[in-house]
Amino acid sequence: MPTAEQHGFRPHTDGPVVPVQTRSERFRSVNVDDFAQVTGREHEWKFSPVATFADLIGGELDGSRVEIETTDAAGVEVSWIDRGDARIGRAGIPEERAAANAWSSFDEALLIAVSGEDEKVVAVTRSGLGATPRAAHTIIEAAPNSRGLVVLRGIGDARLSENVEIIVGEGALLTVVALQEWNDDAVHLASHFARLDRDAFLKHIVVSLGGKVVRVNPSTHLAEQGSDIEALGLYFADAGQHLEQQVFVHHDAPHTRSRVTYKGALQGQGARTVWIGDVLIGNAAVGTDSYEQNRNLVLTDGTRADSVPNLEIETGDIAGAGHASATGRFDDEQLFYLMARGIREDEARRLVVRGFLLEIVQKIGSPDLEERLTAAIEAELLGS
């Protein structure tokens, strides 16, 4: 009987998850030649369609400046700095070959420097990157006790491998939104490295809507006491799209806190999403409070969502640590239920997806951006 079936969220992970390897011990280098050739079987690549971007992993990359358009805000300086600048490499360095290739290839780094205690918003849009494989390097630096919201947005065509360093100074409150709204053919591989100083707070938000392959891997080093990361993600994969995020949080100091919440929707043949969430609570991280979750909403057949949480704990003295991961289907019985209450089909779908993803949108903290993203999600739903 169809009516007896319930398609609520189905947990697919329970209890402790055993990590493959201590995450902090992974090999790192800024030099592409230090990494072996990629086969696609490596743990960091095994979910990705590596054949579609071999050029970004191993080929020559154009490291010249990418075209940017930036809004003005008092207290935010946007400039290009030399690749030899001492400010480069402080937040973290690559753990895989595509990121190392970008690091080896960029000419200049884009520096977005935030200072001053007033709230401010700056949006940096990259466009017109074209079909040439490219490398980019960006540093977002929030001075001690500063506040700001930085949007790093990508539109148009792109074949881009990049590294983004995020440095959050003592007591600073920074929000970074990485917004991927590329054209349908775009390929974008990004590694974000955040380092948080004492009592610093970072809200890091990855929004991936457009692009053929978009892989954004944010890792956060809670390096000093009292630092706090809220890592949010929102993705909507259409037919043929691959959207991936490998999130890493390293608790490395006492009384640090992390909240990781990623939500995604999948619609159409071949829509594919990957979420890997690694949390490492190191020896020094006594009193850690950590929770990570990933939820996926499957709207049609022919999609695949992988969701893999990993939690490693090296100290017995923590305040709390947990994870959750679930993939649920929006099925015909749900549609029937809503329509049986007078709601039209398109609206029923919108209602469910909007409700599901809005939880993330509402946390961004910029009404303009929230409104624009809500509209972008609606457009996705209309199958554009």
Add this chain to the structure above:
Amino acid sequence: MSVLEIKNLHVNVETDQGTREILRGVDLVINEGEIHAVMGPNGSGKSTLAYTIAGHPKYQVVQGEILLDGENVLEMSVDARARAGLFLAMQYPVEIPGVTITNFLRTAKTAIDGEAPAIRGWVKDVRESMSALKMDSAFAERNVNEGFSGGEKKRNEILQLELLKPRFAVLDETDSGLDVDALKIVSEGVNRAKANTGLGILLITHYTRILRYITPDFVHVFVAGRIAEQGGPELADRLEDEGYDRYLEPAAK
């Protein structure tokens, strides 16, 4: 005066073993303000009748008609039927992740009325109905049916009945899975809705106990896809004593 007419309804369903005929000529007329109880054994087709009225795509009408004030219901989409004034309280209400009760109710009300309800009055109506059904106000912010107990799901169905104010409601085993207290609360909700709007009700049930709280005008015994007998409330008492064996035996032989 509204009327819901079901005429010679034959319904098939596709199963793995091929097409099965489930409803075999159902005739039923429900006038506004009347309560019709449909009682029958498991698998006799009661839910099939309910779903067919609501327009569930799994059920194919091969013969017969359903008319609402003369309008052909079978030509209407599921949502159009609801907007025309039909309501189905489901036997197994579905969970809708990501949609809060508040959001859902407002969206449904707006769809059915063709305009958004005036906010003040609406919020008050929702609050009052929830409290009458002894639903904690925290439910308003929970996702529809997600993690609800069986009894909570049934209350949520009746909450919608009260707020959406249909002309005809089909209640599919709203009583099953309820303890005595919950049964009373839910029955009062149904009686209240009827007192307020004068709707007609098709009350599908397995057991007579709900009929102690909701008094039917007519009782229909449903067996093997059709109505085998009908009468007044006294028929329910007889079913209570004798069960359905009397109707089943000829078929078994």
